[in-house]
């Protein structure tokens with residue numbers, strides 16, 4: 195099997211789905227797996243998701259991007275935000291996954307270190323990967339963090355990037371559970387935590403795998 199580049203959309207605490215999806219794609223050591231961020235919040239097992247991502251770092255070429263929810267969690271860990279602010283943004287489920295006390299102290303250093311090494315973007319000769327959106331006129335190095343992490347594409351889809359590469363994004367949940375394909379941009383956040391699917395896409399072949407929150411393959 196030739197090495198593949200496989201992107202995975204927003205996981206949001208759905209650890210059973212992530213484990214099932216890894217089985218479904220038959221992950222190989224030379225596969226590049228690009229996870230698009232938003233590992234935490236909303237779903238119930240953020241701790242389990244990050245544990246599994248740490249394990250995947252030794253099983254394949256894992257490229258983990260940071261999402262806005264992961265950035266807010268780091269903000270709380272670093273005391274740039276209050277825990278109350280994080281909880282109001284969905285952090286309660288994440289903190290509960292670490293322990294009854296809902297305390298930052300329960301988050302292992304290995305998990306905060308993982309979040310700190312997540313990247314804002316990744317590119318191959320044909321594709322680039324960001325959590326949320328991009329400015330078509332700027333190089334990847336010149337993008338604003340706010341665009342990469344927070345900008346939705348529901349009301350406005352960015353045009354083709356000046357690199358000519360195809361964008362692979364998450365963040366804007368597709369409520370119908372279907373991959374959104376605008377040709378120059380593909381969104382694979384298919385709303386797993388809220389009744390949709392967790393999606394993996396082999397970006398070269400366009401093969402798609404989807405599992406639901408309980409791990410059932412579509």
Ligand SMILES: [Mn+2]
Nearest residue numbers: 232261262365
């Ligand atoms: Mn997001």
